[in-house]
Amino acid sequence: MIEFEAPKPIAQQSYVLKTVAENMMRPVSRYFDEHEHEIPWDYINFMHMAMKATGAGSLAPKETPKKDADGKERPRIGYQMLACMLEMLSWGDVGIYLCTPGGGLGAAAVQANGTPEQQAKFLTRFGEEKPAFGAMAMTESQAGSDTSAIRTTAVLDKEKNQWVLNGEKIFVTGGQKSLEEGNGLVVVWATIDPTAGRAGMRPFVIEATSPGIKVSKLEHKMGIRASDTASLVLQDCRVPYENILGSPEVAQEKTTTGFKGAMATFDATRPLIGATAVGVARATLELLKEILAEQGVTIRYGLPRQKLTSIERDIIDMEVMLRSAWLLVIKAVWMADNRKSNSLEASMSKVRGGDVVTKITQRSVEIMGPLGYSRDLMLEKWFRDAKISDIYEGTGQINRLIVARHILGYSGRNLR
Amino acid sequence: MYSFEPTEEQKMLVDTVARYATSNLRLASHDADEECQLPIGLIKKGWELGVLQASTPESYGGFGEHSAVTGVLAAEEMAYGDLAAALSVMSPGLFAVPILLAGSEEQKKEYLPPIVEGDWTPYTAALIEPFYDNDLNDLKTTAMLDNDGYVISGNKSYVPHAREAKAMIVYASLNGMTQGFIVSNGHKGVQVGERQKMLGINALPVYPVKFDNVRVPSTNRLGGTDGHDFSPILASSWLASAAMALGVSKAALEYAINYAKDRDVFGMKVAQKQSIAFMLAEMATDIEAIRCLTWEAAWLVDKGKEEAYKEAYLAYTGAADMAMMVTDRAVQILGGHGYIREHPVEKWMREGRSFAMLNGLAIV
Numbered sequence: 008m009i010e011f012e013a014p015k016p017i018a019q020q021s022y023v024l025k026t027v028a029e030n031m032m033r034p035v036s037r038y039f040d041e042h043e044h045e046i047p048w049d050y051i052n053f054m055h056m057a058m059k060a061t062g063a064g065s066l067a068p069k070e071t072p073k074k075d076a077d078g079k080e081r082p083r084i085g086y087q088m089l090a091c092m093l094e095m096l097s098w099g100d101v102g103i104y105l106c107t108p109g110g111g112l113g114a115a116a117v118q119a120n121g122t123p124e125q126q127a128k129f130l131t132r133f134g135e136e137k138p139a140f141g142a143m144a145m146t147e148s149q150a151g152s153d154t155s156a157i158r159t160t161a162v163l164d165k166e167k168n169q170w171v172l173n174g175e176k177i178f179v180t181g182g183q184k185s186l187e188e189g190n191g192l193v194v195v196w197a198t199i200d201p202t203a204g205r206a207g208m209r210p211f212v213i214e215a216t217s218p219g220i221k222v223s224k225l226e227h228k229m230g231i232r233a234s235d236t237a238s239l240v241l242q243d244c245r246v247p248y249e250n251i252l253g254s255p256e257v258a259q260e261k262t263t264t265g266f267k268g269a270m271a272t273f274d275a276t277r278p279l280i281g282a283t284a285v286g287v288a289r290a291t292l293e294l295l296k297e298i299l300a301e302q303g304v305t306i307r308y309g310l311p312r313q314k315l316t317s318i319e320r321d322i323i324d325m326e327v328m329l330r331s332a333w334l335l336v337i338k339a340v341w342m343a344d345n346r347k348s349n350s351l352e353a354s355m356s357k358v359r360g361g362d363v364v365t366k367i368t369q370r371s372v373e374i375m376g377p378l379g380y381s382r383d384l385m386l387e388k389w390f391r392d393a394k395i396s397d398i399y400e401g402t403g404q405i406n407r408l409i410v411a412r413h414i415l416g417y418s419g420r421n422l423r
Numbered sequence: 424m425y426s427f428e429p430t431e432e433q434k435m436l437v438d439t440v441a442r443y444a445t446s447n448l449r450l451a452s453h454d455a456d457e458e459c460q461l462p463i464g465l466i467k468k469g470w471e472l473g474v475l476q477a478s479t480p481e482s483y484g485g486f487g488e489h490s491a492v493t494g495v496l497a498a499e500e501m502a503y504g505d506l507a508a509a510l511s512v513m514s515p516g517l518f519a520v521p522i523l524l525a526g527s528e529e530q531k532k533e534y535l536p537p538i539v540e541g542d543w544t545p546y547t548a549a550l551i552e553p554f555y556d557n558d559l560n561d562l563k564t565t566a567m568l569d570n571d572g573y574v575i576s577g578n579k580s581y582v583p584h585a586r587e588a589k590a591m592i593v594y595a596s597l598n599g600m601t602q603g604f605i606v607s608n609g610h611k612g613v614q615v616g617e618r619q620k621m622l623g624i625n626a627l628p629v630y631p632v633k634f635d636n637v638r639v640p641s642t643n644r645l646g647g648t649d650g651h652d653f654s655p656i657l658a659s660s661w662l663a664s665a666a667m668a669l670g671v672s673k674a675a676l677e678y679a680i681n682y683a684k685d686r687d688v689f690g691m692k693v694a695q696k697q698s699i700a701f702m703l704a705e706m707a708t709d710i711e712a713i714r715c716l717t718w719e720a721a722w723l724v725d726k727g728k729e730e731a732y733k734e735a736y737l738a739y740t741g742a743a744d745m746a747m748m749v750t751d752r753a754v755q756i757l758g759g760h761g762y763i764r765e766h767p768v769e770k771w772m773r774e775g776r777s778f779a780m781l782n783g784l785a786i787v
Contacts, residue, residue: 009433009492010426011719087425308733309657312740312779313556327716327741330734334715335708341425355708404701411700414707415684422695 011334014084017091024092027053028099036100039233040388044225046184047103047233055108055138086275086340090282094333097286101392102233104283108189109133111181113141113212115276116194120210120252120268128249129212132190139215140184140191144176144239145269152405154196154269155205159241161197163248170211170251172197172244175223180399182237183222191215194252195241196269205266210252219244230391270350277353277400278339281360284396285333288364291389292325295371298384318374325367332356332363351413354406361397361406368393427718429496432477432487437496439472444504449674452505455626456770461508469501469512470543475519478787484536489523491659491721494787495666499714502670506774507626509667513785514583518546520786521592521603521656527647530605534590547588548603549579549632550660550783559594559601559657559783564634566595566604573597573644575604575612575637583784585615585630592645593634594653601653603645612637623773627784654732656786658724661739663785665717668746668778669710675753675771676706682757682766699756706749713738713745721787743779750775 013021031050039047074080096104110117110133117129132139150156159174172195176182185191193213200207213220224238253264296306299318306322307315315323339356342349368390372379379386397403412422429437447465455461474497479485487493501509519538522530538546552563564577575595582591585608592603606613616631641648680703683694693699720738723731750772754761761768777784 008426008430009428009718009722010424011722012424014424082424084424308736309560311556311558314558323737323740324744327713327737327744330719330737331712331716331741334719335712337425338427338711338715341427352711355711358704358708359712407701407704408697410704410708411694411697414680414703415694415700417694417700422697422700 013091014082014087017084017088020088021091021095024095024099027057028095032096032099032103036103036385037382037388039100039103040230041232043227043232044235045233046188046235047106050103051106051108051138058109059134083344083346086278086343087337090279090336090340093279094282094286094289094336097283098290099286100233101283101287102231104286105180105231105234106184108138108140110141111185112143112272112276113185113192113194116143116210116268116272117141117192117212117252119272119275120265121212122252122254125212125249125252129192132192135190137189139189140181142179142181142185142191142193142237143272144179144182144193144195146178147175148177152402155208155266157196157198157208158201159195159197160201161199161209161211161251163199164245167245168248169245170248172211172213172219172241172246174241176239176241177224178226178399179237179239180234182239183225183235186215186220186222186237186239189215193220193239195220195239196265206263208263208265208269210265210268211246212250212252213241213244213246214250217244217246229394230388231395273401274350274353275343277357277406278336278343278349280396280400281332281336281339281356284360284364284393285329285336287389287393287396288325288329288332288360288367291364291368291371291386291393292322292329294385295374296322298375298378321370321374325370328363328367332359335359351410354401354409354413357401358403358406358410361403364393364396427715429492433493433496436472436474436477436493437500440474440497440500441503443469443472444500448501448504448508451508452770453764453767455505455507456623457625457764459620459625459628461511461626465508466511467543469508470515474498474501474513475516476539479519479523479535479539483523483531484539489520491662491724491787492718494659495662495669495717495721498663498666498785498787499670499673502667503674504670505626506667506671506777507624509670510583510624510627510784512543513663513787514588515544515546516786517548517583517784518588518590518592520659521548521645522605524655524659525603525646525651529642529647530645534605545584545588546590547582547584548592548594548783548786549582549585549634550594551579551581551781553578553580553631557780559660560653561599562594562596562601564593564595566597566602568597568641569638572638572640573604575606575634575639577634579632579634581619581621581629581781581784582615582632583627583629585632586618586628591632593637595634597650600650601657602650603653603656604639605643605645606634606637606639610637610639621777623770623777624784629784655724658720658732658735660783660786661735662717662721662724663787664778664782665713665720665735665738665742666787667785668742668775669714669717671771671774672706672710672746672749675750675768675775676703676710678766678768678771679703679706679753679756682760693756702752702756706752709745710749713741716741739778739782746775746778 198207226236339352
């Protein structure tokens with residue numbers, strides 16, 4: 008039955024996180040924007056403590072569904088929960104949210120690609136005493152959206168049964184914290200056969216303690232400044248054989264399992280980027296409406312458009328964008344929870360989220376006139392924070408390509 | 424819980440309507456638009472699918488409970504076949520649904536069974552007025568209390584099937600509040616004008632209707648002597664418009680996809696060009712997003728939630744924009760062929776323009 012009632016646990020969690028967003032994020036939002044590369048430890052320690060107390064370890068959903076007293080499986084809501092949490096934290100501050108301890112994208116990749124043993128081995132660290140971070144390293148200076156063009160290599164040293172990785176990764180969200188602040192990990196994508204294109208791609212878990220990996224640069228960004236974006240150099244970086252994610256055959260065969268694993272990771276994470284985009288957009292629209300209300304501007308819902316003022320039309324448009332984008336995110340994660348293939352909806356929600364947050368933040372700055380351009384208001388910050396949602400985890404264009412291939416029934420060869 | 428899965432009954436109904444839309448309506452669509460007329464047999468067949476009947480409780484002749492969610496699901500499929508036909512098939516609902524939602528017990532007992540139990544019979548509502556700033560919450564047609572009845576005066580426009588309708592609900596401003604009044608056709612003072620010609624939806628017969636001091640007893644006021652709240656009716660009309668905008672858009676997108684996959688250009692298919700493929704991706708994304716919004720609004724209406732009115736308005740507004748964007752691009756993707764009436768996309772584009780201004784032609 009078609010329903011739109013947030014499940015109780017989600018409603019409760021959203022309520023708790025709203026308090027976190029209001030009390031631990033908003034008050035320091037401007038500070039961490041202006042002090043790039045300082046780490047928001049108060050937030051991190053609090054979130055780590057809170058997640059440990061609830062046994063969560065990380066924000067990522069549990070694989071096994073909970074059971075009722077009578078042994079019946081409860082409906083899975085893990086991804087829906089996660090989307091709602093991320094939306095709320097991003098409403099607080101998306102840059103600070105990206106500093107949340109736990110596995111992040113690294114854990115998502117381990118979950119999407121790793122065997123149960125690997126998941127157990129690599130993910131338990133996030134529930135330990137000290138906070139730890141996870142990251143995923145895919146992009147290289149010559150390989151962005153075209154991930155199969157990566158040049159970082161992984162060679163098997165048969166004598167020592169170790170993988171030896173060499174190369175340089177850029178734009179690794181949380182890369183510094185994962186390697187230098189606690190016992191974290193980075194999932195590095197490398198090729199075991201540079202001539203094989205995507206068939207050579209494999210994910211490797213590089214731990215903070217692994218030798219031969221270091222942070223070479225921290226980027227200075229337009230927005231989300233609280234979050235570190237690192238370049239990582241791998242120089243004869245050695246990891247045990249079992250650190251290649253997936254079943255043992257994965258290492259030998261010429262297979263696109265690795266590449267498909269990367270894409271599966273994106274199916275899981277793209278709606279979540281959509282959720283963070285919606286969080287920023289909602290923060291913006293709420294503030295805009297609040298300021299307008301103080302100025303005596305009320306929005307008359309229900310009027311024909313010909314009678315609306317330009318500002319009313321803008322606000323109503325933005326509300327349509329915001330709500331519909333959010334529902335598309337919910338649909339995509341609901342499908343993930345129900346084990347329905349959601350690659351199309353995941354990309355749609357990412358396209359819509361990225362579009363909507365950039366439009367809403369741009370227009371809100373404009374509607375506020377000269378005030379919108381000032382750092383006295385948060386609007387200019389959210390304008391800067393917003394743009395990344397249309398870029399990372401697949402640009403708006405890459406996701407349009409994916410949507411188009413789906414609706415046209417085309418492969419990558421048919422539609423390049 | 425969140426769920427995007429319709430019930431089994433809803434799926435069956437939608438499948439039935441979809442078959443009728445594809446095998447009957449779509450085939451008749453082109454000629455109906457050209458000739459400004461729909462075969463009556465086609466409308467009767469659509470009526471027999473039982474969309475309104477399934478939304479009317481047994482005590483009033485139907486076999487189900489009213490559900491806006493079911494309504495939007497069915498309306499989208501029906502409009503996907505042909506918008507004018509969908510509006511014709513659903514026109515008795517313009518009269519019956521407001522009575523279901525807001526009528527008094529006596530009104531429900533008197534009016535609903537003959538409509539729901541019988542063959543398709545024209546009934547309608549006079550809502551839209553011929554002014555650029557036509558506002559359904561601020562009508563220029565007035566109702567005045569006069570002894571034990573009301574006197575209605577004003578001009579209405581785009582009243583579907585007004586000429587042959589047995590009866591209609593006329594909406595008028597009573598002390599600034601929009602209220603419905605049940606008026607039988609041929610009543611003294613009701614003057615149905617010449618059939619109106621429109622930009623699109625040509626197969627739907629619509630008329631201007633003048634109300635010249637039309638006097639009705641107070642029991643004819645929708646909801647009885649105390650009247651009713653207009654917002655749920657307005658919200659349900661927004662939902663109907665949104666759902667139909669979705670249906671027309673879905674039809675246009677599908678046609679554009681098939682055309683683009685078939686047509687060669689520079690040694691490849693049109694759809695293999697990113698400029699075209701991206702347009703299609705945006706159309707599909709917009710449709711899916713607005714569909715979610717429409718479903719949520721319908722669910723809120725069914726639950727009687729406070730936010731229902733606002734969200735139905737948002738869904739309607741978003742759907743009107745979506746329909747214009749999607750149908751315009753469908754024509755663009757077909758290029759010159761899109762402009763030729765042999766292809767249906769230009770018709771859908773003309774219909775796509777209607778939603779923003781002509782709310783009130785249907786209700787779910």
